[in-house]
Amino acid sequence: MQSPIDDTVLTQQGFNSVGGGRSLIIACGALAREILALKEMNGWDHMDLTCLPAILHVYPEKITDAVQEAVLKHKSSYEQIFIAYADCGTGGLLEAKCQELGVQMIEGPHCYSFFEGNAQFAKIAEDEFTAFYLTDFLVRQFDAFVIKPMGLDRHPELRDMYFGNYEKLVYQAQTDDPDLTRKAKLCAERLGLSFERRFTGYGDLQVALREV
Template sequence: MSELADSLRQSYASVAVGYADCGTYGALDAVCASLGLRRLGGLHCYDVFAGSSRMAAFFDDQPGTYVLTDFLVRSFDRTVVRELGLDRHPELRDDYFAHYTRVVWLAQEPTAELRALAERAAGVLGLPLTVVDTGTSGLERELAALLEV
């Protein structure tokens, strides 16, 4: 990553990392600090799209909230069903998801197709779906902040 950052700095006035922490538990921050780079704010992309206070409220209300973004809705079969082996062993669903109480889809660009996929994903998990239309303004704000030098 150091070589990439150095290479990009030769061509651009500003270089930043387009990720939130996303489960690195601070490891991404350490890399960014060592390279003098800034990243998107938030603990994860959910904070970027919905805002950290709104996400905290979702989890305070129902700690067993499973969150989807548009990307996760589109890739659910690959990133969840196949990766967890639910396509081969559907009986594992309850082992993995027994403590979840709902699915929240943070809809950035909601369409009928994505809604159907989100409903299908929630159905696979056996959970009710809550749709929260977030749009992309949170991401736009974070990107604008990264570009301010």
Template structure:
């Protein structure tokens, strides 16, 4: 998984390429690890997940071209790319977080599967989404301009899980 074995400043440098929605958590996790750098892509890529693989590839290639990093790691799950991100990572020889969504990464595979099986109509909420809900969901999906959309987007959810 994430190559964070040591806090030794002389350790080979690692670049973690992450989703901006995970930036706060990635920075906290890597703070005691001076050999790990974090760079993030805009969370808005989730609006059109087909752009994630190319953007990740560009960051990988820029990280390699810098000559600073012995290892790279991608802090994304599949995130709606339908396996396209995995193809890019296989071609580039880079690992990523396990799972289909960051929700699965946050909860852990077994707990995520259990929670999803218990209630398929679950709305998954992360810290990033909670802090940016008005901008990303209400305005981003047009609910502020078309309140009738609220029921279409949220009418089938029966449970909220904050991860």
């Protein structure tokens, strides 16, 4: 069985061998673009990035083992390792494993929360329990991460079963991209939901990485 770890370690300049005194971000592949953008914006040249496959987003029960494997593989080569995952459906298992391994992770239940800002998301969560969220990544990969895993490409009649209790699609925009906004609106139409765009920027992801 192929390892879930992407062995490529990325830096702002491209490929690079690890060196002493550096920090490694082990991230969900769905956050790669955002983390590289933050590295460049802030000049965080001491950080390297390695990503686990974004498809683990669909299989949260596999995340904890994949993170542990990545940490053990790289721990001897870095002064600090940070895990760019929230709980992400692991039911607290990822947090417990990170404590065991002596590494930090992003606070919050999932990326929708930390992009919104965990404190703000906690305030609105009760009022938005009928909202379905998309990020920049999920808008780009809507078919691969929403439509196909749910079988809606083969059985569109399942839409009501999956989304009948939702009322709106909230697009949490990390960037101002008119093309992504148009695509997000089409995603809402395909699911039969009203549409709301909310510019969140990078939210608590930026705050967490600044600590590193």
